[in-house]
Amino acid sequence: MxxxxxxxxxxxxxxxxxxxxxxxxxxxxxxxxxxxxxxxxxxxxxxENVKEAVEDQLNQFWHTSNLFQIELQEDVAKQLADASELDLVFFGNSGAEANEAALKLVRKSTGRTKVITFVDSFHGRTFATMAATGQDKIKTGFGPMLESFEYVPMNDIESLKAAMDDNTAAIMFEVIQGEGGINEGDADFLKEAERLAHENESLVIIDEIQTGIGRTGKPFAFQHIGLNPDIVSVAKGIASGFPLGAIIGRSSLSEAFSAGSHGSTFGGNPVALAAAKETLSTIFNxxxxxxxxxxxxxxxxxxxxxxxxxxxxxxxxxxxxxxxxxxxxxxxxxxxxxxxxxxxxxxxxxxxxxxxxxxxxxxxxxxxxxxxxxxxxxx
Ligand SMILES: Cc1ncc(COP(=O)(O)O)c(C=O)c1O
Known part of the structure; x- marks a missing residue:
């Protein structure tokens, strides 16, 4: 058994x-x-190169806590910030944890609660990310869902306009929906969605957990279209199989994530980061x-x-x-x-x-x- x-x-x-x-x-x-x-x-x-970096780190130290200055966190944060043209990074351990951080951050920084996501999206299995996910099958039996999410069909600008209001903290989407069926967002639609969000003083979260880290031929899929997201979430390919997730965001959001506002015991673990540093320096090239x-x-x-x-x-x-x-x-x-x-x-x-x-x-x-x-x- x-x-x-x-x-x-x-x-x-x-x-x-x-x-x-x-x-x-x-x-x-x-x-x-x-x-x-x-x-x-x-x-x-x-x-081999990632294995060697991990072995080196295993011979140095494995875990301290986020009360310490972890140089590898600074190094990998810089790699992610440089590649995305964003500024600040928070490390967690998974995709869902990265999206949780993004969802908390947009609420606190805008003072608004609603997040618009797309039909057939997938953002994770925790309570907030399950609620953000635009697929009923993921939610069956787990209700009631966390409130304040609204789902619009991808590539339907009128539905998006109708959903946007003065309580909209953010729109959140995958440039290509992975779990949902490899569904691509049209460039014109995604650009207009971003413009509408920013006009409404809402933030743009792009979930690059499956599409990111070079998978589509650019560091992040949004770069094929020239979008300017406020927050990008990454995980999966970031550390070649070691558990690591992150959000990369604008420096203007730093006040909402001040000391004591969010955290994760294992987030930014040095062994995972050693793998990430080597992985990213190979791929972001x-x-x-x-x-x-x-x-x-x-x-x-x-x-x-x-x-x-x-x-x-x-x-x-x-x-x-x-x-x-x-x-x-x-x-x-x-x-x-x-x-x-x-x-x-x-x-x-x-x-x-x-x-x-x-x-x-x-x-x-x-x-x-x-x-x-x-x-x-x-x-
Ligand atoms: C686009 C996207 N977001 C979020 C997640 C959740 O990531 P994790 O399983 O690491 O929590 C996934 C996983 O498949 C994903 O593809």
Whole structure:
């Protein structure tokens, strides 16, 4: 009998080792991993440079508390601030915790309570982030929800205008909805949404937890559109698999997060930060990111060539190495089929196969994955 709560529909795969784009299971099977721990292991499994940085930190100190000056926190905060053109960072341990911090910060700094989010969004599983999430299935049985959230369809500017009022603290969105189905916000819509929010003296929170840290070919997905958010939340890929989340915000918000206003015992743990510093210095680099874009284009081109005549194939979605294959039927059964062919992939929404390979995936690995996908979708 398992002593774990059955919160996850687990696969019949027990990892014993993982390196680069490959994962070895207890039964000896070796999988090509195009899930990257759900956009976490962006440099592949156990990258050597990150491993060395973590080992160095393990030999120095593991944890003190946030009563101390932690130099690594300053270093990683600067990396995040420089890459986002924002100013100040608060560290937590996860995506939901980052979004919680963002939601608390916008309430306190504006004195308003309402936050507008989008239908089909996903922002986390804690009480505030579950309430922020625009999907009923996430909330079933857990009500009543935290009040003051309103949900509008993405790319519908009139609904957004109608929802915005003088109690609106912020709008909050993913530039590309990950869990919801690789749904892209139109550039014009997102720009206008941001303009309307700022005109209304509301703040803009962009959830880059899945899209950030180079996944789409830029440090953050909002940079493809030239948005100017007030707060950006990050987690997942920030530390190559060590638990770390953060918000990056404007310096004008600092008063609302004064000493004693918010905190987290483990937030900004030195071991996770050592991993983050090395991860970010590898990824936040022009030639690395240009490569992500090129590999994304190659993956998309090969998928399109392989699938365009198939009736089951609808279209490709996403950006960079966040790729959705929209089907005319449910994607779930194909995820299991891919595993039979030693390929690990994900769903997004109901009809979308989601590919999140490591950002340093090789061309050969891309070709191999496309061959399997073409094979299972043709049968
Ligand atoms: C866009 C987005 N926001 C928030 C979260 C929640 O992150 P975590 O599971 O680290 O709490 C996720 C996780 O999938 C996500 O994709």
């Amino acid at each position: 398992s002593h774990l709560f059955p919160t996850y529909a687990r696969w019949d795969v027990t990892p014993i080792k993982a390196k680069g784009a490959y994962l070895t299971a207890k039964d000896g099977k070796e999988y090509l991993d195009f899930t990257s721990g759900i956009s976490v292991c962006n440099l592949g499994h156990a990258p 022009d030639s690395f990111l240009t490569d992500v874009t090129k590999k994304g284009e190659k993956l998309r081109y090969l998928l399109d060539e392989a699938l365009k005549e198939e009736t089951i194939f609808k279209k490709l979605k996403g950006k960079g190495l966040m790729v959705g294959i929209e089907l005319n039927e449910e994607a779930g059964p194909f995820i299991a089929k891919a595993r039979e062919h030693n390929l690990l992939i994900l769903t997004a929404g109901t009809n979308v196969i989601r590919l999140l390979p490591p950002l340093n995936v090789t061309e050969e690995e891309i070709e191999k994955a496309v061959r399997v996908i073409a094979d299972i979708l043709k049968k």
